[in-house]
Amino acid sequence: MFGTREYAFAPLRQCLASLVTMQRLFDICVQGLDIVARPQGVPKSLPHSEDRKPGDELDFCLSLDHAEFSQNEREQGLPFLHSYTLVSVWGALEAGIEDMLVGILLNEQEVLASDELAKIKIPLGTFGMCCQCACCVLY
Numbered sequence: 001m002f003g004t005r006e007y008a009f010a011p012l013r014q015c016l017a018s019l020v021t022m023q024r025l026f027d028i029c030v031q032g033l034d035i036v037a038r039p040q041g042v043p044k045s046l047p048h049s050e051d052r053k054p055g056d057e058l059d060f061c062l063s064l065d066h067a068e069f070s071q072n073e074r075e076q077g078l079p080f081l082h083s084y085t086l087v088s089v090w091g092a093l094e095a096g097i098e099d100m101l102v103g104i105l106l107n108e109q110e111v112l113a114s115d116e117l118a119k120i121k122i123p124l125g126t127f128g129m130c131c132q133c134a135c136c137v138l139y
Contacts, residue, residue: 007103015096037070
């Protein structure tokens with residue numbers, strides 16, 4: 001009746017691709033935290049050397065700080081990494097579903113005429129503030 005509904009499936013495929021990319025990035029970040037976490041036996045101070053350059057001490061201190069943060073993050077179950085990933089997943093799902101629904105509303109006019117949608121009542125100002133882009137697209 002509606003063909004392949006590419007207008008509805010394309011946003012969902014894009015959402016899925018984003019989720020796969022996020023999973024890959026999450027895995028790489030976990031591996032990176034494992035690498036950065038300071039292994040036992042690494043000195044806690046910069047060895048004295050004639051080859052020191054300006055900034056070596058700062059770089060060393062930053063690497064110790066990164067190692068400590070990485071170790072703490074790992075020990076606590078990666079709370080920051082999980083939080084950032086959750087926000088990214090939420091955004092991808094929200095955008096994918098919204099784009100799918102806009103595609104359906106634009107391409108299946110009988111949906112707009114359905115009794116279910118006819119019963120929805122919101123103030124016009126609220127509708128305009130919620131989705132200015134959708135207002136422009138739908139009307």
